[in-house]
Amino acid sequence: MPGGHAERLFVPETAEDIAAVLHEASDAGIPVTVSGARTGTVGGAVPFGGWVVSLERLNKIKRIDKATMTALVEPGVILAELMRAAETEGLFYPPDPTEWSCQIGGTVATNASGARSFKYGATREFVIGLTVVLADGDVLRLRRGDVFSNGDGVVTLATESGRIITAKVPTYKRPNVRKNVSGYFNETPLDAIDLFIGSEGTLGVITEIELRLVPKPEGFFSGVVFFEKHGDLLAFVDEVKAASFAGRKSNDPVGTAPGSDMSASLVEYFDDRALSFIREKFPETPERMAGAVYFEQETTAETEDDLFEAWNAMLERHGADIDRSWFTTTDADREKMRAFRHALPVAVNERVVRNRQKKIGTDMAVPDENFPGFLKYQKEMLDASGIDYVIFGHIGDCHLHANLLPKTDEEATRSRHIYGRFVAQSIMLGGCVSAEHGIGKLKSKYLYVMMGERYLNEMAELKRAFDPKGILGRGNMFGMDYRL
Ligand SMILES: Cc1cc2nc3c(=O)[nH]c(=O)nc-3n(C[C@H](O)[C@H](O)[C@H](O)COP(=O)(O)OP(=O)(O)OC[C@H]3O[C@@H](n4cnc5c(N)ncnc54)[C@H](O)[C@@H]3O)c2cc1C
Numbered sequence: 349m350p351g352g353h354a355e356r357l358f359v360p361e362t363a364e365d366i367a368a369v370l371h372e373a374s375d376a377g378i379p380v381t382v383s384g385a386r387t388g389t390v391g392g393a394v395p396f397g398g399w400v401v402s403l404e405r406l407n408k409i410k411r412i413d414k415a416t417m418t419a420l421v422e423p424g425v426i427l428a429e430l431m432r433a434a435e436t437e438g439l440f441y442p443p444d445p446t447e448w449s450c451q452i453g454g455t456v457a458t459n460a461s462g463a464r465s466f467k468y469g470a471t472r473e474f475v476i477g478l479t480v481v482l483a484d485g486d487v488l489r490l491r492r493g494d495v496f497s498n499g500d501g502v503v504t505l506a507t508e509s510g511r512i513i514t515a516k517v518p519t520y521k522r523p524n525v526r527k528n529v530s531g532y533f534n535e536t537p538l539d540a541i542d543l544f545i546g547s548e549g550t551l552g553v554i555t556e557i558e559l560r561l562v563p564k565p566e567g568f569f570s571g572v573v574f575f576e577k578h579g580d581l582l583a584f585v586d587e588v589k590a591a592s593f594a595g596r597k598s599n600d601p602v603g604t605a606p607g608s609d610m611s612a613s614l615v616e617y618f619d620d621r622a623l624s625f626i627r628e629k630f631p632e633t634p635e636r637m638a639g640a641v642y643f644e645q646e647t648t649a650e651t652e653d654d655l656f657e658a659w660n661a662m663l664e665r666h667g668a669d670i671d672r673s674w675f676t677t678t679d680a681d682r683e684k685m686r687a688f689r690h691a692l693p694v695a696v697n698e699r700v701v702r703n704r705q706k707k708i709g710t711d712m713a714v715p716d717e718n719f720p721g722f723l724k725y726q727k728e729m730l731d732a733s734g735i736d737y738v739i740f741g742h743i744g745d746c747h748l749h750a751n752l753l754p755k756t757d758e759e760a761t762r763s764r765h766i767y768g769r770f771v772a773q774s775i776m777l778g779g780c781v782s783a784e785h786g787i788g789k790l791k792s793k794y795l796y797v798m799m800g801e802r803y804l805n806e807m808a809e810l811k812r813a814f815d816p817k818g819i820l821g822r823g824n825m826f827g828m829d830y831r832l
Contacts, residue, residue, distance in 0.1 A: 371485030384454030390788025423453025459546030466744035477558030515813035615744030714779030
């Protein structure tokens with residue numbers, strides 16, 4: 349996102365420092381952009397004037413408690429570091445937005461999700477406590493389960509200084525999709541903590557986070573399996589999903605009790621073009637495949653043999669090229685598979701830079717029943733366009749990223765039109781415009797299309813309750829021109 353600029357940069361070391369900066373900014377009406385590790389893909393941390401508060405020095409893991417399986421962290425802790433620290437205690441932090449260099453605060457602010465959300469849900473599911481510094485420097489301490497919206501959809505919160513804030517939760521109907529970060533969260537009744545998760549730096553600065561952890565799975569069985577026929581791949585995914593959902597219902601959410609059925613923790617998709625792309629970094633990727641699925645199954649010593657057999661039978665049933673596929677149970681090879689998955693978005697970003705054009709990437713999820721039709725619609729339109737593209741992502745959650753890679757200005761214009769048609773189609777099919785990356789500045793006009801004037805105004809009313817002068821995260825979600 350070009351053109352970002354700021355007048356001042358603050359790198360505070362304490363929450364009190366942040367409160368002081370915000371207090372001053374609020375008095376002067378100066379916009380403040382919160383910056384995490386800046387791995388976000390929608391320009392949320394890019395400032396257009398005003399001040400920037402970077403959280404890189406609030407980077408302490410304050411506590412990992414094995415007994416309660418919780419972690420207390422500052423927002424600037426890097427995700428990879430938290431994952432490592434949890435693992436040394438025999439614990440596991442499942443949210444995995446592919447890019448491990450992001451900050452925990454950034455993942456909470458965007459309600460990040462990723463491959464493992466198929467089984468474990470998004471970051472929201474793991475946040476049990478938050479401390480938030482509001483736009484005027486006042487502080488909110490929130491615990492999951494403490495404060496809910498009332499029958500009129502109003503949340504009432506007391507700040508540390510004793511101020512009472514009442515906020516009306518927006519009334520839009522949430523799309524029936526597995527993942528959605530398009531606009532403020534608005535379940536009924538709404539736990540107040542959920543307002544701030546996914547609020548993209550527009551309601552306050554998150555300065556402390558308490559997270560739920562889970563026991564570290566004993567073992568993993570992972571595979572990258574290749575298919576010659578796309579129809580076989582889709583049928584395989586359907587059966588994996590059905591088996592995994594059935595396993596979760598049978599009182600065994602982890603799916604690893606002895607004799608239990610399979611339950612994938614991640615199910616990721618690569619189309620044929622994505623495989624060609626990734627072959628530049630992983631030349632061992634087989635040629636002439638219609639696509640691949642990357643999966644992971646948690647195992648124990650008692651279950652692993654049964655589970656290997658169950659997966660093998662399913663792969664055979666659906667015509668996977670088992671001989672040329674890759675399977676592992678070791679940490680080292682699992683890391684290689686993760687690197688394979690991560691290499692794709694990175695390679696895409698590198699190509700975009702080389703082309704000197706902007707990436708145009710979708711992040712839409714649609715209801716399960718509309719997913720095959722939506723994928724077909726996208727592939728047909730992209731094939732007909734002659735523009736380079738790859739499709740990959742979280743097929744288990746009916747959420748793929750179609751990345752258009754224009755080489756010229758003319759292709760860039762057509763790519764934007766195609767993107768617009770995908771947005772319209774997704775909304776028409778009951779889907780959302782952003783399933784995990786957030787709206788930021790790049791996608792605000794599409795949020796407007798999805799919400800319409802009325803619901804965007806309801807979101808603005810909510811924001812005004814916490815940030816009456818509209819100084820925080822200006823441009824995020826609402827767009828730069830929206831007058832709060
Ligand atoms: C290669 C690659 C792959 C990715 N894959 C995924 C994926 O699969 N799933 C996914 O969800 N994301 C993915 N992302 C996006 C990204 O990693 C996430 O959005 C990440 O959660 C943002 O964290 P950050 O620390 O970089 O935040 P930033 O980018 O710095 O900020 C993101 C937003 O959060 C706000 N913010 C940051 N910290 C705070 C805070 N403490 N308080 C209040 N507001 C704050 C910022 O103002 C901004 O609006 C990917 C990114 C890359 C580069």
